[in-house]
Amino acid sequence: MPQRPTPLLTVTADQLVAVDFTPRRPKAHQTADPNPSRPQGRGELRDQPQRTRTHRHTSTPTPSGSQKRTRTPSNTQRRPRTPSYRHLFHIPGTRAFTLGALLARLPMGMFSVSAILMIAPARDSYVLAGAVVATGLAATALVAPLTARLVDRHGQARVAVPATALTLLGGLSLIACVHWNAPTWTLFASYAATATAPNTGGMARARWAHLLKDDPAALHTANSFEQAADELCFMVGPVIAAFLCTSLFPEAGTLFGGLVVLTGVLVFAAQRATEPPPSGRTAARSPVRAPGVPSLLAVFLAMGAVFGSLEVVTVAHADARGDASAAGLILGLQAAGSCAAGLAFGAIRVTRSADRRFPLCLAAMAALMTLPWLTASSTGSLLPLAPALLVAGMATAPTMVTAMSLIQERTPEGQLNEGMTLAVTGLLGGIAGGSALGGWMVDHGPGPATTGFAVPAAAATLALALSLAVSKRRPAVFRPPH
Numbered sequence: 001m002p003q004r005p006t007p008l009l010t011v012t013a014d015q016l017v018a019v020d021f022t023p024r025r026p027k028a029h030q031t032a033d034p035n036p037s038r039p040q041g042r043g044e045l046r047d048q049p050q051r052t053r054t055h056r057h058t059s060t061p062t063p064s065g066s067q068k069r070t071r072t073p074s075n076t077q078r079r080p081r082t083p084s085y086r087h088l089f090h091i092p093g094t095r096a097f098t099l100g101a102l103l104a105r106l107p108m109g110m111f112s113v114s115a116i117l118m119i120a121p122a123r124d125s126y127v128l129a130g131a132v133v134a135t136g137l138a139a140t141a142l143v144a145p146l147t148a149r150l151v152d153r154h155g156q157a158r159v160a161v162p163a164t165a166l167t168l169l170g171g172l173s174l175i176a177c178v179h180w181n182a183p184t185w186t187l188f189a190s191y192a193a194t195a196t197a198p199n200t201g202g203m204a205r206a207r208w209a210h211l212l213k214d215d216p217a218a219l220h221t222a223n224s225f226e227q228a229a230d231e232l233c234f235m236v237g238p239v240i241a242a243f244l245c246t247s248l249f250p251e252a253g254t255l256f257g258g259l260v261v262l263t264g265v266l267v268f269a270a271q272r273a274t275e276p277p278p279s280g281r282t283a284a285r286s287p288v289r290a291p292g293v294p295s296l297l298a299v300f301l302a303m304g305a306v307f308g309s310l311e312v313v314t315v316a317h318a319d320a321r322g323d324a325s326a327a328g329l330i331l332g333l334q335a336a337g338s339c340a341a342g343l344a345f346g347a348i349r350v351t352r353s354a355d356r357r358f359p360l361c362l363a364a365m366a367a368l369m370t371l372p373w374l375t376a377s378s379t380g381s382l383l384p385l386a387p388a389l390l391v392a393g394m395a396t397a398p399t400m401v402t403a404m405s406l407i408q409e410r411t412p413e414g415q416l417n418e419g420m421t422l423a424v425t426g427l428l429g430g431i432a433g434g435s436a437l438g439g440w441m442v443d444h445g446p447g448p449a450t451t452g453f454a455v456p457a458a459a460a461t462l463a464l465a466l467s468l469a470v471s472k473r474r475p476a477v478f479r480p481p482h
Contacts, residue, residue: 085346088222091211097204097271102229103264104164104200107257109237112136114253115174115191117245122178128187135188137432139195141425147198148421152414155278156206157269160198164265170194171258175251197261200268201230202420209408209416210276217349223404224346227397228339235335279414292410293419295466297426299362300403302463304430306369306456307396309438310334313452314372314389316442321382330386334393342397354405359467361402365395366460373453434459 089095112133119129150159170193177186208222244252311331318326350357368391375388404420411419434455441452 085221085225085343087218088208088225091274093271093274094211097207097268097274098229100264100266100268100271101200101204101226102233104261104268105229105233105264106237106240107261108197108200109234110241110253110257111171111194113238113241114245114257117242118175118178118250118254119187121250122181123184128184132187132191134432136191136194137428139192140197141428143195144197144199144421144425145418147196148202148418149415151198151203151417152279156198156203156275156417157272158278160200160203160265161269163196163198164262167194167197168258168262170196171254175254179251198265199417199421199424200265201226202417202424203268205404205408205420206276206416207274211274220350220401220405221346223408224342224397224401227401227404228342228346230400231335231339231342231397235332235339239332276416290410290412290419293407293422295469296403296406296410297422299463299466300423300426301430301433302459302466303365303399303403304427304432305434305437305459306365306430306463307427308431308434308436309441309452309455309459310369310372310389310434312435312438313442313455314385316439316452317376317385317450318382326382330382330389333386334389334396337390337393338396341394342401345398345401354402354409357402358399358406359464361395361399362460362464362467365399366457366464368392368395369457369460373450373457376450376453430459 089098115133115136116129119125119132123129147159147163150163170190173193174187174190176182177190205223205226208219208226212219212222241253241257244256314331314334318330352360371388371392372385375384379385404423407419407423408416438452438455441455
């Protein structure tokens with residue numbers, strides 16, 4: 001019987017090499033070698049089971065000149081990327097459409113104040129001015145969803161530009177009617193014509209949803225940025241309107257606002273590369289009938305009541321303390337707190353779904369809205385009320401961002417602009433109702449004017465109760481949760 005050759009061992013500079021001269025025998029389960037001409041035998045490695053390598057060797061030079069072998073993980077997963085605003089604006093075309101959207105939204109905080117400052121001195125009636133503005137809000141609530149539906153069907157550029165042109169014509173007609181002392185009904189008709197203004201904030205969010213549909217974390221950051229932009233526009237817009245109408249001429253605010261909104265929409269619509277494709281005519285029912293949307297719109301109504309009542313009550317409280325001019329600054333602090341919180345909220349990575357975050361955000365809003373009430377009731381001074389409103393505003397943007405994320409999830413495909421415009425319509429309706437309720441509480445409520453601050457706290461609590469009442473039923477989701 002021939003003796004089995006023993007393995008040959010040899011040592012090189014830094015390795016031990018083993019060579020086995022035993023003839024290889026094919027195993028039963030192995031197939032024939034497809035390349036029989038390949039040399040086999042000497043120096044061939046034994047068959048060994050494959051091992052999953054979890055580390056790889058790398059060589060690094062040492063001071064002595066030799067190679068030092070280190071192990072580094074090869075299958076280590078990358079850590080989740082932290083959302084960043086810089087990442088958003090590296091996407092081509094996003095800076096341009098964001099600039100256009102900001103310009104188009106800035107006058108949205110100017111039109112109401114400009115109309116009041118233009119109509120009231122000319123007709124010597126704040127009641128008339130308020131009624132005209134209220135009529136415009138009611139017309140917007142009716143027309144805006146229809147405009148958004150056309151945007152979804154035919155595209156943003158094709159609808160937004162002519163709709164904005166009609167808005168500008170309505171503003172010019174209002175200026176002419178006030179200047180030439182036209183009949184009162186013409187003021188209502190002219191201001192109602194401005195209701196065709198497209199929801200530029202919703203169109204911007206629709207673009208982000210289209211561009212970042214595969215990146216929920218980045219979409220959360222984009223939604224937070226858009227909410228902070230809304231707060232900034234509604235914080236700066238009234239200040240610009242008051243300055244123009246009082247420093248130049250009463251019609252300056254309306255004229256300037258109309259020109260700026262048209263310029264912004266033209267810049268926005270020119271960015272065709274980032275525009276989501278139109279859906280065309282669809283047999284899908286209105287988003288207002290989609291699962292989960294009606295209950296969410298009810299929450300938007302309650303949230304709008306928070307904002308509307310807080311504005312009226314703050315103005316009344318400042319006026320009762322003999323410093324009505326400070327109301328604008330104090331309300332600006334509330335918007336500033338919301339803007340800062342929105343930017344911070346977009347910079348963090350959220351782990352909970354929007355369904356679970358929403359009640360928590362509403363609970364924070366309900367809790368923080370008690371601060372102005374407690375401060376005004378206990379001190380009766382405007383100075384401590386300012387930081388209380390600043391802190392109370394910090395719950396607004398995170399709540400609105402989460403609510404808009406839910407709207408995006410629950411709205412059927414191809415109807416996103418209409419769904420978000422319905423949310424804005426719900427807010428407008430709540431603002432109108434909250435303003436009326438807050439004014440009634442100031443005039444007829446028990447105790448001093450400070451009791452009016454109970455209205456926004458109660459409205460926030462109502463919004464929380466509504467969200468908890470429907471949270472047990474999970475609605476159909478049309479998009480991945482963000």
